[in-house]
Amino acid sequence: MEVFYTTKSAFDPDFAPDKNIKDQVAKTRVLVIGAGGLGCEILKNLVMNGFRAIDVIDMDTIELSNLNRQFLFRDVDIGKAKAITAAAFVNSRVGEVCVTPIQDKDKQFYRQFNLVICGLDSIEARRWVSGMFIDLVDDQDPTTMIPIIDGGTEGFRGQSRIILPSLSACHECSSGMHSSKKTYPICTISNTPRLPEHCIEYASVILWPKEFGEQKVDTDNIADINWILENAVNYSKKFGISGIDFSLVLGVLKNIVPAIASTNAIIAASCVNEAIKLVSGCNPFLDNYMLYVGDTGLYSHTFTLEKNPDCFVCGNAKASIEIPKSTKLEEFIEIIKDRFQLKKPSLRTDKNIYMQAPPTLELKCRPNLEKALFELFESGNSVTVTDSTLTTSILLTVDFAQVRSQTNP
Ligand SMILES: [Zn+2]
Structure with a gap:
């Protein structure tokens, strides 16, 4: 596998890759958290860039709907564990054991890693990872600080960031930035709905409680979804709105944003490039947040997210x-x-x-x-x-x- 840095042209002309960097990269112990859309891309990019000591963790099993973007999986893998399947695929392709699937371990186990890369889709999971690696830091011993590179995508948007636990802003420092469920004003959905989504909101927020009182819509129950669908369609007809179907209802109720394979590719690539720089010191790395905004034209923005002194996880204040x-x-x-x-x-x-x-x-x-x-x-x-x-x-x-x-x- 002599694919690593075969050309200098893509890099700073002063950068001369040498054997030391290759060795450094190869022996870096990397923990990849998440083997889904981002995780598959991250694993692929890591091994193609010479990383050889990777552990991967993911509790999920493979579903049919994953196959359009989670390219390490095939039809026959449906129902199997993502981490095990992804590791097996990459290892067979490379011809050596580069990736080891692991189950959740106790806190001490995670000390052995030099770097963590997260490709997660939930705020809870990110908070847990960031909190745990802050817990591992001993202020007297700098080697206990394990950098986290965190990627995330939502439709055509994404971000990658670097967290140096206890040194730079943690997940909680920026918790105000996380988007919550998209909501529409009641007056819009009741009086002047314009979008299919408005009609679905009307059915679930206004009509459902009238019919079922306190009982909540169960988004895993097909009968509930169909009730919303039927009522949203009836309502939409009064306003000449079309385009409501089962999957849109489910998307609005569960606040699902479509996963886009190419956005995952962009974000995962940026995460792994930062990993190379962090590990080798060949070029300055991201400080510390990159936003990729592709849903309103296209722009990208990088900035330094400041540590919040009042953060209840990494700050001093209560x-x-x-x-x-x-x-x-x-x-x-x-x-x-x-x-x-x-x-x-x-x-x-x-x-x-x-x-x-x-x-x-x-x-x-x-x-x-x-x-x-x-x-x-x-x-x-x-x-x-x-x-x-x-x-x-x-x-x-x-x-x-x-x-x-x-x-x-
Ligand atoms: Zn914090």
Whole structure:
């Protein structure tokens, strides 16, 4: 495999690749997290650039819908584990074992890597990776800092970034940047719908609760999807809107953005180029965020994302929140879910405020949901928040907001 840097022309003219760099690249222990659309591209690019000590982790199995872009997989692989199949494909192609599939291991296992490259599609997974590698850093020992290169795509948009855990902005430092579900104003969807998406939103947000009350739309239930489809189509006819079908309904309800193979290719390529530079030191690497915007014309933008000193994962400050003391616990949980992007947070002070599990404890705490915060703890108390999406807990100081009538008696 003498394909590595066969020509100098693509590089800085001063850059003379030598055997040292090739050796350096070949022996770098790389962990690839995700073997999906981005992961397949990342693995391919890594081996074609001479990386030979790669571990790959992915919990998913291969589905038919993956095959249009996840090119390491074939029809016969449907149902098999992505990591195992991808590794086998690459190894057979290269003719030696370059890629080793692994299962999730304990934290210490991850210390052996020199570099992590993520090709993930969820915010939760990124948060977990970033949190774990910050946890591994020992300030006294610089070798414990393992750089993360993180790629992500959404339709014609993508980004790659470099996180130097505890040194540069972590995933949480920028959590305000992550897009949440696209929503449409109620007045638009009720009065002046123009898009098929507006009609689907109308059916799910307005019509569904009228018919089914509190019960939520189950996006894995075909009957539910069909109900939305039928009602959205009926509604759309009044406005002369067409183009609503089952997959669009599913896309809107699940907020699915189509995966585009070529966007994955662009982002994965940029991630692996940064990996070469990081490992070899041959050229300066990305500092530290690159946006690729292909859905409104085309532009790209790189910038340095600053570390947030108040970040509750990598910063010094503890998180704090100011909130009226009469806020019910139930509402408070919704507020912190939104603020910290949590799934099912549990809260405790010196006693359990609300625990999501085990079921007996949840049942015992449940009456608290109806209580106002001041009945549960005092202003200025610290509440420990834990959640499955966090690698550590958040120590949240809760101050009761001053109400005007109290400050001006
Ligand atoms: Zn941070």
